[in-house]
Amino acid sequence: MHVMGILNVTPDSFSDGGRHAAADAALAHAKSMIAEDADIIDIGAESTRPGAAAVDAAEEWSRLEPVLAPVIALGVPVSIDTYKADIARRACVLGAAIVNDVWGLQKDPGMADVVAAAGVPVVMMHNRVEADASIDILADMDRFFERSMQLADQAGIARERQILDPGFGFGKTMDQNYLVLNRLDHLARHGLPILAGASRKRMIGAVLDVPTDERLFGSLAVHLLAAERGAVILRVHDVKAHVEALAIQAAMRRERAALVPAEAGR
Template sequence: MDSLAAAPGTGPATSPLPIIRKPRPAARFADLPADRTLVMGILNVTPDSFSDGGTHPTPDTAIAAGLRMFYAGADIIDVGGESTRPGAAEVSPEEEQRRVLPVIEALVKAGALVSVDTTHASTAAAALKAGAAIINDVSGLTIEPEMAELAARTGAPYVLTHRRGDAKTMNSLTEYGDVAQDVAAELMGVRDKLYAAGVAPEQIIIDPGLGFSKTDQQNWELLKNMAPLEALGHKILVGASRKRFLGTLLTVAGKAAAPQERDHATAAITAISAARGAWAVRVHDVGSSLDAVKVAARMSRPQLGDTRTTN
């Protein structure tokens, strides 16, 4: 880390101070790169998230973590104050807002584009007022249908995630005929509610909901066949980062890989998703996935006859 030199005559600096970067103007959704898949960094301000719960116990530590993602190149920082893992306890909107609003305000002030990961319309509204630009609702309107009216009224991009039930029941709701076709059909039903509320098609971002009300095998089937979702005609957000089905895949000696040991597999899915044209990936480790989307973008470029040699 860069540090400030000691003043003349005071001896060497004993507590290096970081150089404060000048805040950039707040990023806008329309300014996001259009030549590659975007990278959305996950910032959980929670004590019980499956991968990093309790890692950011105060607003200051959460802000520092978000800034590290921002300076590492994350296009969007997704801030959430309630765990969505299976079996997670519910959090009141008041507590959720206490956790996330100071973090959102600070990151927006630094120039980051922020999304709010919430199922509560009041939290989404407060986050938008604090400067967030995107609503990421993993409930698919099943908890607070008024979220549709908020998206329509504000014009904010809305991430529509496929999920059955809630955190306590979704693992028991995994019966599908054809998982890809069924997920697309169920998302269409929710999309109709968004349309009825006045949400514009271009506001909607589709998330297939990997890990939500799906078995490990169904997650892989859905990743292999995204065509029914793509046929809906909206941006696609893929959120596979560190999820259980990756841990199962990486099992060694009967022990599944821990969440923090799944980043290489996550980056592989990022590269595949980017090559297939995903709008964005939602990940814990920004650096590896940013490298992956850049490689995918370069591979998809038309060949221009560059004959220069490289080492």
């Protein structure tokens, strides 16, 4: 299990917009998450929250450039959270180790080739322009991921470098978000690792009726359930809390595994 710590260098992200926009604040936060045992740092410079203003590539890079190389130099793998091929290319040249595309290679036609040329893994997230309560969301995800995987295969991205993200909070109704969580093991049919990222999202606030900065406990609950259903990477704001919760879960799994041979011998 891997914990991916979120580093938003944006003025308008839904949870921590503006807190780490300055290069020194971003670097300090990255160091803090690494000290808390983050396995990956995911850096994004454009908010993808509903209603956020679009950012052109020049502005996105101007936010990233002062931060990216210093964070990469810390020695922990860095993921670049972008759907723009040119941003991904520049980040990979500097040493980004993963591309995290919220449109699953389907927004920018050049993205798959950039990832293939860089030889890095790619997170392909399910997304929709808008939610539709009438659709079968699992079937929609299957079709989306089959297209993303096809694009990745055609570009020459090895299957072992492809990762799926169900996209909690993106183009889904509240009920669909929880249906996807409850059926997350459905995605195992695609044979790829799964990343889950529901940290502090509205699907948690809607159930608990708490503001964004009071959604840690709900985030932990959702992510532990996701891990039980097959997620192997958790994208989170609160690294230490998740690392500790996952350690308890791992201890439970070890105990459970130890029972299997004992019970088989009865």
